[in-house]
Amino acid sequence: MSYVRPADTLYFRFANASASRTDTVVISHTNTAHFVSLDCGTSYYHKITGANVKVASTSGSLCTIDSIVVVNPDVTYDLSENLRLYLHTN
Secondary structure, eight states: OOSSSSEEEEEEEEEOSSOEEEEEEEEEEEEEEEEEETTTEEEEEEEEEEEEEEOOOOOSSOEEEEEEEESOOEESSSOOOOEEEEEEEO
16 A cells, blocks of 8 residues: 555456456555664554445446455554455346
């Protein structure tokens, strides 16, 4: 996640032999500096404040992103699930 910008944009491209589409996910977040040590410098933790999906419109039988759920808004060094993407097939 970016420590400079308040949001990140992810593009998901779905394609088959006859069609393609690109869905867009925008993840909004706050950034908090996290001091580790003088040797390592500053790192950043994030708190997810929102996740929005913009589904591209196209015909055909392609997957699309149905929804996105914030499971754990705190993004740290811990290994944890933060977002869950649900797909929908047309």
